[in-house]
Amino acid sequence: MLRELVESDWIDVHKYASQEIVSQYQAWGPNSTEQSIAYVDQAIKDAKEQPRLRFVFAVIHNNRLVGASELNIRDVTNKVGEVSYIIHPAYWGKGFATEVATLLVDFGFTKLQLHRIYATCDPRNTGSIQVLKKTGMTLEGRIREHMLIKDGWRDSFLYSILEHEWD
Numbered sequence: 001m002l003r004e005l006v007e008s009d010w011i012d013v014h015k016y017a018s019q020e021i022v023s024q025y026q027a028w029g030p031n032s033t034e035q036s037i038a039y040v041d042q043a044i045k046d047a048k049e050q051p052r053l054r055f056v057f058a059v060i061h062n063n064r065l066v067g068a069s070e071l072n073i074r075d076v077t078n079k080v081g082e083v084s085y086i087i088h089p090a091y092w093g094k095g096f097a098t099e100v101a102t103l104l105v106d107f108g109f110t111k112l113q114l115h116r117i118y119a120t121c122d123p124r125n126t127g128s129i130q131v132l133k134k135t136g137m138t139l140e141g142r143i144r145e146h147m148l149i150k151d152g153w154r155d156s157f158l159y160s161i162l163e164h165e166w167d
Contacts (some may be wrong), residue, residue, distance in 0.1 A: 002057035002103055004047060007056055010040040012065035015122060016088040025122035027149050043068075051076070055107070059087065061099050065092045069100045071108050071117075079115035081108045085131075092127065101135040109166045118160035120146075132159040136166065 005013075014036035018023050023029025030041070045054035053076075059067035067087035074080045083104040087096050101119070108114040119137065121128040133139075137159035145153035 002100065003060060005040050005043045005056055005058050005068070007044065009042065009065055010037045012058075013068060016067065016086065019089065021089055022086060025125045025128075025154070027147055031142055041074040043142040044163070045074075057104075059085070059096065061091065061096065066096065067100065069104055071112070072102045073112065074154045079113065081112065081114045081117045081119055083108070083119050093117065097128070097131045101131050105135055105161060105166060106139075109163050115163050116160055118158060120158055122149075123155055123157050129157065132157075135161070137161045 010033075013163065014031060014033060017029055017031040017036050017039070018033075020030050023031070028035075046052070046056065053073040055071045057069050058065045059069055061167040067085060069085040072082045073080050076158075083101060085097050085100045085104070087100070099144070105117050108117045117137075118140075119132055120143065121132065123129075123142065138161065140158045140160055143156045143158055146156050147154045
């Protein structure tokens with residue numbers, strides 16, 4: 001299940017966001033307590049913006065927060081959104097990320113009326129590559145050295161899906 005974040009969610013967010021393995025392919029993390037609090041606070045603030053361009057959802061399993069997911073509208077005129085997700089490592093390999101990514105794509109096309117949804121991932125992140133493929137996204141290519149992360153410049157794979165492909 002996906003739901004909006006609430007202030008107290010920072011505690012469960014911090015349980016995974018403070019782990020090195022979770023952020024190994026990201027520019028952020030591992031998070032300090034203050035960074036996890038700030039992330040949740042910013043997501044709650046962004047949810048009140050009009051027009052709303054950022055949708056951050058808690059990933060809930062058995063009444064526990066096990067991750068977070070986002071859909072960001074990157075181009076209003078051209079109806080383009082970007083999805084991302086992060087799952088606690090205790091839940092990796094169990095289909096949570098695929099289900100979450102699928103829910104985000106469906107939300108983007110059916111509720112937000114987007115035309116194109118994309119995601120990027122580190123080429124070394126084989127788990128995320130599989131998630132994007134299972135979601136029905138197509139590999140568009142490789143963006144070279146497009147993100148500075150802890151171990152240097154990171155390439156990214158760019159995946160996308162179009163509205164008519166989702167139908």
